[in-house]
Amino acid sequence: MSRTRITAAAIGLAGALAGSQAQAQSASNSDQEIALLKQQLKMLEQKLDKLQNQTAANTAAAAKARAEAKAEAKAEARSEAKAVVANANAAFPVKGAPPTAGVIVTMPNNRPTICTSDGANCVAITGRVHWDVGGYDYRPNTASTVPQKLDSGENVRRARIGLAGKFFNDWNFALVYDFGGSSDGFGGAAPGSLPGGGVSGLENAYLSYTGLKPFGGRMAIEAGIMDLPYTLDEATSSNDIMFMERASPGVVATNIAAGDFRSAAGARWFNDQLWIGGYVTGPSTGAIHSASSAAPAGTSEQYGAVARIAGNPISGKDYSVHIGADAQWLIQPPRNLIANTQTVTLSDRPELRLDPTTLVSTGAIANVSGAQVYSVEAAATYGPLILQGEYFWYNVDRTANTGVPLVGAPSLKFQGGYAQAGYVLTGETHTYNAANAAYNGVKPAHPFSLDGGGWGAWEIAGRFSTIDLNDQLASANGVAGGRQNVYTLALNWYVNGNIRFMLDYLHGTVSKQTLPPTAFANTGSNFDAVAMRTQFAF
Structure with missing residues (x-):
């Protein structure tokens, strides 16, 4: 156990x-x-x-x-706000970013411009100076030829300063005064003239609404004192024309009821290929008019109208074709209430303004009830080459019931035209301005500068112009205004986008005779002239 x-x-x-x-x-x-x-x-x-x-x-x-x-x-947004109106006649700015506070100051093409930061409101300072110097070799045919001499010298052709801009994107405006014409006017104390005869005055004072864009194009409704885009040469800015002065046939036409300093109201519609416009016109600035015979000159206002259709139907990267047609009507001629007359004068200086004297002139045509001018225009560019021409038909009606007897005086008919060509040696081109249906000036690809820059742009040009102010020479009521032909050669240096120098050589012939034409004595003249223009604009 x-x-x-x-x-x-x-x-x-x-x-x-x-x-x-x-x-x-x-x-x-x-x-x-x-x-x-x-x-x-x-x-x-x-x-x-x-x-x-x-x-x-x-x-x-x-x-x-x-x-x-x-x-x-x-x-x-700031970048978009820097876009401002292109010029006083053709500004259609693109709408900017949503509004924010503050303003932006820019210098597009060296033009001081202040815009709100959303680009919807802009004010720009604009100006130009054209100073001419030159001389004539004038040769009268007879001792009775008028004038016997042309005066050489200088002329401040244009000296403009003013404002241009827009409100709320769609309202464009301009307010420009011209202090030029130191020897450009006619002698005496003419209405609107300065001491010495030079004519200066309000050149632009208009408002234009551009908010409508019907039929896939752009539209401007405008009124005030403006430069009407009537005829191809007149629609081209004086800063961009190839010669110091426009051809006489166009100047004679525009002086009737269009031209610079003209009061007008109307509209224009355009896209890249087509331009359509029409305006009713009144007197020019500086013209004194009154319904009272006690007033100085005692002259009532004149009224007229102009219409133009033009376009650029063929164009590509380095070529373009321009065609158009124009019409002008003097509906109510100015009426002198003291003398009880209605008169119109067709005249021009010989395509240079150093001396204000006219060489061809109809004189004051009496009993004028109206006048019409019809013209065609065409131009084309191919690379640095530009071609341009216009032809005019003038009609003056002498059916006015003024109490001044004029027996057997049918309508008067005159005509004239010009053709010109230019080639830019440095390769630049004249671009197309759809807003005015005309061509822009040359912008140098390499502006002149001694500090590593280029030599600007160089252009050569030539023109032939003719105008015939004679009609019904065999009649006692005919008009012997004379016939003028002028050949012009030009060399233009575009230093940069703001400065240009122009050198013109002119050769002219004037054929005149007295009425009645029994002897057919030629009281005309021949002349040669050389002139240079210094131009800056912004």
């Missing part, structure tokens, strides 16, 4: 020891598991910190991207 008890005790002790060892082993395993869990927890905490840092970095990057995008949008 004792051996059995000993054996049982031994077995029991062995079991106890085994249980104790198992518990110890179990405790050891628990510690390892705890340590492993702690390690995993630490790794999770590290991952969490890393995720938090990454999230913070992403948030900062997103905020930076938003700030950069906002800055870029503001820059684009």
Whole structure:
């Protein structure tokens, strides 16, 4: 029994020891598991910190991207706001970004311009000076030729300063005064003239609405004192014409009821290929008119109308073709209430303004009830080459019932035209201005500069013009206004976008005779002239 008890005790002790060892082993395993869990927890905490840092970095990057995008949008808005009206007659600016506070000052083509930051409202200072110097070799045919001499010298042809701009994108305006014409007017104290005979005055004072865009084009409704885009030569800015003066046939036509300084109201519609416009016109600025015969000159206002259709039906990268037709009507001639007469005079100087004397003139045509001018125009460009020409037919009606006897006086008919060509030696082209249906001037690709720049643009040009103001010479009521032919050669240097020098040589012949034309004595003249213009404009 004792051996059995000993054996049982031994077995029991062995079991106890085994249980104790198992518990110890179990405790050891628990510690390892705890340590492993702690390690995993630490790794999770590290991952969490890393995720938090990454999230913070992403948030900062997103905020930076938003700030950069906002800055870029503001820059684009400022860039759009820099666009201003192209010129006083053809400004159709593109609408800018949504309104923001502040203004922007820019200098497009060196023209000081102030715009609101949304580009909807702009005011620009505009100006031009054309200063001419030259001389004549004038040779009258007879001792009875009038005049016997032309005066050489200088003339501030144009000296303009003013404002141009827009309101609320669609309302365009201009207010420009011309101080030029130091020897450009006619002698005496004529209405609107300065001492010495130079004519100056309000050149532009108009308002134009451009908010309508019917039939896929653009439209302007305008009124005030303006330069009417009547005829191709007149629709071309005086800053861009190839010669110092426009051809006489066009000048004679525009002086009847169109031209510069003219009061007018009308509209024009255009797209890239077609231009259509019509205006009613009144007197020019400076003309004194009154219904009272006691007023100075005692002359009532005149009224007329002009219409033009023109276009650029063929065009490509380096070529274009322009065609058009024009009409003008003098509906109510100016009436002198003191003398009870209605007269019209057709005349022009010999395509130079150093001397204000006219060489061809109809004189005051009496009993005028109206007048009409019809013309055609054409032009083409091919690279640096430009061709241009116009022809005019004038008709003067003499049926007015003014109480001044004029027996057997049918309508008078005159005509004239010009053809010209230019070639830019440095390769630039005359681009097309759809807003006026005319051609722009030359913009040098490499403006002149002694500091590493170019030599500007150089252009040569030639023109022939003719006008015949004679009609019914065999009749006692005929008009012997004379016939004038002028040949002109020109060399133009476009220094940069603002400065140009022009050198013109003119050779002219004038054929005139007295009425009645029994002897047919030619009391005309011949002349040669050389003149230079210094021009700057902005």
